[in-house]
Amino acid sequence: MSGYKNTGYEVVIGLEVHVELNTATKIFCNCSTAFGAAPNTHVCPVCTGMPGVLPVMNRMVLEKAVKAGLATNCTITQQCKFDRKNYFYPDLPKAYQTSQLYLPICRNGYVEIDTADGTKQVRIHQIHMEEDAGKLIHGDAATLIDYNRCGVPLLEIVSEPDMCSAEEVLAYLEKLKATMEYLNVSDCKMQEGSMRADVNLSVRRVGDTELGTRTETKNMNSFKAIARAIEYEIFRQIEVLEDGGTIRQETRRWDDNKGVGYAMRSKEDAHDYRYFPEPDLAPINISDETLEAIRGTIPELPDQKRARYVEEYKLSAYDAGQLTRSRHLAEIFEQTVRLCGQPKEAANFLLGDCMRLLNQDGKEPAELRLAPEKLAEIIKLVQAGSINKTTAKAVFEKVYAEDIDPVAYVKENGLEMMSDDGELDQLVADIIAANPKSVADYQSGKKAAIGFLVGQVMKATKGKADAGKVNAKLRELLG
């Protein structure tokens, strides 16, 4: 990544992120926002743009928009309103999108991201509320339209062009996603389209002060695809300029299967949409009391939680950052710690075995189904010396896959460590007798030979002995 750093060019990236709000109903009508319903079953005269209907603003949308703005350090526009963005395309039956141009709900915020060179602020130009459009399904013979998504509330979060690499873009998106999840504003599932990012990118020679011509790339449905699309576009633009060409201001589409981007159309400017104030909706006034009441509902956010984990649980900043990426994961962690009092062990399980299993299943931390009580029980079994770490990992896998009861499972399968010292002493003596060469090696100074003997004992006990105890016993007998 970032191989362009020696080309004499630098990269300037700004993002427009669309986040679908997780309200039960649409922004201007009572239709359900549930994902995956049969086409055109969540529609009504309002969201299909029938003549003579009037929109009514969903209060929850306003509340969630304000929360998102406060959590990203924005100024809230207490007197705001909607505008019409006019365009003719069949995904929008009204032929205009109700959006905000002149007085967006949130302005001038920022989020902090971690970069290789330390913490960096990515400024947020504005956040505005708008309605989503329907979905076109292109078939061989015809194009079909599903209006279920039409009128689903969206926030568009517009950053300043403050990012300069794919890594920074991903860090920014991760931070937005975590923040929205913490706020219960959106589930931000890229594969279901509830988080979408348009990448505005330009390059310029190092030292130039003027921005180069930018392109906008759309249609990426995973963080990985976004990173690939960015790398592609950086090199494409540098190549065009190196060949003496000019960059055209255009909207481009990313094809992740082929790994190429291509031009869709020349990019519109705002005036192409003939914006004007929405006459069917009254301006919104947010009183100071309402604003403070909403502020009071904002929970501990990822950055604060991470700092607390470092301070309170003595975790590394990295581990704390990984655990707090998802509110759900952080909650499982905290409950486990409350039950077993072992933050390091709980973090190790969740970031090690648990992440590995989630990755295998292609799942996100937010989708983890794991009872903290069960993880706490496994950790307690290890602490009490009832099972060793290898067994603990195996039991954890069972809990993850089948939600078994760890204590009962250990008992039923005879997984407890050998607690009978006499039995262990006998085994150690047997292994010494059976391996004269390793014993001689050890006694002639090859101290590593003891590892082999420990391994033999562990094998004989099917991993149920305490390796530390075995090691000590062997040293004692071999002198």
Ligand SMILES: [Zn+2]
């Ligand atoms: Zn409707």
